[in-house]
Amino acid sequence: MIDDTAGDGDDTAPSDDPVDRLLASARDESIEDDVHVTGVMMQYYEVCTRELWFDSRDIEIDRDNAAVARGTRVDDEAYSEKRRHVSIDGTIAIDVLDDGRVMEVKPSSALVDPAKLQLLYYLWYLKHVTGVDRDGVLAHPRERRREDVELTPENEEWVEDAIRGVVDVIERDSPPAPTEKPFCESCAYYDFCWSC
Amino acid sequence: MNDNFHVFSDGRIERTDDTIRLVREDGEKQYLPIERAEAIYLHGQVDYNTRLVSFLNEQGIAMHVFGWNDYYAGSIMPKRGQTSGQTVVAQVRAYDDPDHRLTIAKRFVDGSIHNMRANVSYYHNRDHDFTTALDTLDDRQAAIDDATDVNELMGVEAGARRAYYATFDDILPDDFAFRGRTYNPPDNETNSLISYANSLVYANTVSAIRATALDPTVSYLHEPGERRYSLSLDIADIFKPILADRVIFRLLNRRQLSTDDFESDLNGCLLTDDGRETFTRALEETLDQTVHHPTLDRNVSYQYLLRLEAYKLKKHLLTGEEYVPLRRWW
Ligand code: SF4
Numbered sequence: 161m162i163d164d165t166a167g168d169g170d171d172t173a174p175s176d177d178p179v180d181r182l183l184a185s186a187r188d189e190s191i192e193d194d195v196h197v198t199g200v201m202m203q204y205y206e207v208c209t210r211e212l213w214f215d216s217r218d219i220e221i222d223r224d225n226a227a228v229a230r231g232t233r234v235d236d237e238a239y240s241e242k243r244r245h246v247s248i249d250g251t252i253a254i255d256v257l258d259d260g261r262v263m264e265v266k267p268s269s270a271l272v273d274p275a276k277l278q279l280l281y282y283l284w285y286l287k288h289v290t291g292v293d294r295d296g297v298l299a300h301p302r303e304r305r306r307e308d309v310e311l312t313p314e315n316e317e318w319v320e321d322a323i324r325g326v327v328d329v330i331e332r333d334s335p336p337a338p339t340e341k342p343f344c345e346s347c348a349y350y351d352f353c354w355s356c
Numbered sequence: 357m358n359d360n361f362h363v364f365s366d367g368r369i370e371r372t373d374d375t376i377r378l379v380r381e382d383g384e385k386q387y388l389p390i391e392r393a394e395a396i397y398l399h400g401q402v403d404y405n406t407r408l409v410s411f412l413n414e415q416g417i418a419m420h421v422f423g424w425n426d427y428y429a430g431s432i433m434p435k436r437g438q439t440s441g442q443t444v445v446a447q448v449r450a451y452d453d454p455d456h457r458l459t460i461a462k463r464f465v466d467g468s469i470h471n472m473r474a475n476v477s478y479y480h481n482r483d484h485d486f487t488t489a490l491d492t493l494d495d496r497q498a499a500i501d502d503a504t505d506v507n508e509l510m511g512v513e514a515g516a517r518r519a520y521y522a523t524f525d526d527i528l529p530d531d532f533a534f535r536g537r538t539y540n541p542p543d544n545e546t547n548s549l550i551s552y553a554n555s556l557v558y559a560n561t562v563s564a565i566r567a568t569a570l571d572p573t574v575s576y577l578h579e580p581g582e583r584r585y586s587l588s589l590d591i592a593d594i595f596k597p598i599l600a601d602r603v604i605f606r607l608l609n610r611r612q613l614s615t616d617d618f619e620s621d622l623n624g625c626l627l628t629d630d631g632r633e634t635f636t637r638a639l640e641e642t643l644d645q646t647v648h649h650p651t652l653d654r655n656v657s658y659q660y661l662l663r664l665e666a667y668k669l670k671k672h673l674l675t676g677e678e679y680v681p682l683r684r685w686w
Binding site: 217218219220333334335350351352354355356 | 440442569649651652653664667668670671674675676677680
């Protein structure tokens with residue numbers, strides 16, 4: 161459904177589906193979409209939609225909050241092998257290994273799904289926007305383990321549902337209510353969410 | 357990041373390398389460990405220069421200046437570590453919308469009356485009969501909802517405060533007769549103590565607001581411009597019964613402050629240097645005291661409760677989620 165409608169430069173009526181909108185604006189510079197879904201947003205979407213909403217509004221964490229924000233690049237240094245940082249459309253930034261696979265590094269195994277979704281989004285973006293099929297590898301340096309990640313049809317569906325979900329969350333006027341999650345305690349918004 | 361340093365002596369405060377030192381009039385030097393400082397409070401006659409001010413600015417430390425008889429003189433605020441255009445826009449929008457402004461102002465008054473009531477009820481349950489005062493406070497609390505504008509709401513608050521202050525003469529020892537609030541200058545010991553205590557609470561609130569991206573000059577209950585940091589007046593009202601008044605009751609009833617700690621002159625009645633130090637130390641201890649916070653599920657200090665109050669307001673303004681004022685729960 162996403163393959164041929166948008167991006168041919170002709171006057172196809174703009175679709176309301178966030179996935180179509182995203183592809184249309186990514187393929188054709190003249191089409192503007194207010195929402196730029198980034199890889200980090202996909203990650204937040206999986207971790208906590210409230211945090212995603214805060215982040216999308218630049219609601220900043222207050223000074224000297226002791227909680228440590230979850231980093232995405234924490235263990236970057238763990239890999240010395242050759243890889244290139246590639247930025248596409250200023251929307252996604254990926255690490256490409258010498259063998260052509262896209263790599264995403266995750267600091268902890270507790271957050272595998274968010275990392276996987278982020279990586280899958282990159283693969284999905286490469287495939288549908290630039291027409292390049294790539295595989296991915298999710299690296300867990302602390303566990304010295306890697307996991308191959310492929311863009312299967314189920315995974316494509318996961319990504320597209322998540323894009324719609326992200327857009328739905330950030331277009332809301334108020335954030336989703338907080339729900340207690342295991343990572344709340346280490347979240348920089350903890351006091352903001354729970355001081356009531 | 358939450359220590360307050362109070363300087364009571366006269367002298368000079370200056371930057372030396374990466375720290376701050378106080379040089380007293382007698383030449384004695386004292387270094388302030390500023391790594392954890394939130395604010396410096398100057399109570400004496402203290403000189404400082406621009407080099408110090410830039411250093412405080414870099415370090416994000418506020419300096420609150422207390423003058424001789426009009427206690428709070430002003431603050432030197434570091435450029436805020438946080439600035440957020442959208443926070444200020446949200447703040448101003450809420451101020452500009454009369455309904456929204458009134459809603460927020462009502463919450464401040466609600467918290468303030470609730471906390472006054474908690475104090476009265478504490479003594480009522482011990483050895484006083486404060487039935488009338490409690491009734492009035494309940495009545496004023498109920499009247500909050502009916503207020504149709506901020507002026508009327510101010511009236512509701514003033515009525516509650518009168519009933520509240522009327523209990524002070526019974527709570528406090530006989531030699532601390534109060535007979536109602538007087539300002540500029542305070543005419544007796546209790547009034548002078550309340551003025552001083554309230555200005556300390558106010559200055560601490562200024563520091564707490566500063567740690568958020570809220571603009572301290574945009575307020576809801578008080579009119580912006582009433583004082584430079586009028587938002588601090590709004591929030592401090594909630595905390596005065598919990599911080600200022602509790603400490604006053606305790607110190608006077610335990611005779612840790614006596615009438616000797618005050619002196620009267622043409623400018624009214626004022627705390628002596630010793631008295632001021634005693635009170636300040638007691639208030640600082642209270643600020644450090646912790647209570648278990650039911651939703652954060654951890655112990656937080658009274659000082660941090662001030663910070664949380666600013667967060668809560670900011671959250672309300674940015675997300676539309678309800679703002680519920682601190683109502684003493686412990
Ligand atoms: S504290 Fe919990 S609910 Fe709030 S933003 Fe963080 S993870 Fe989400």
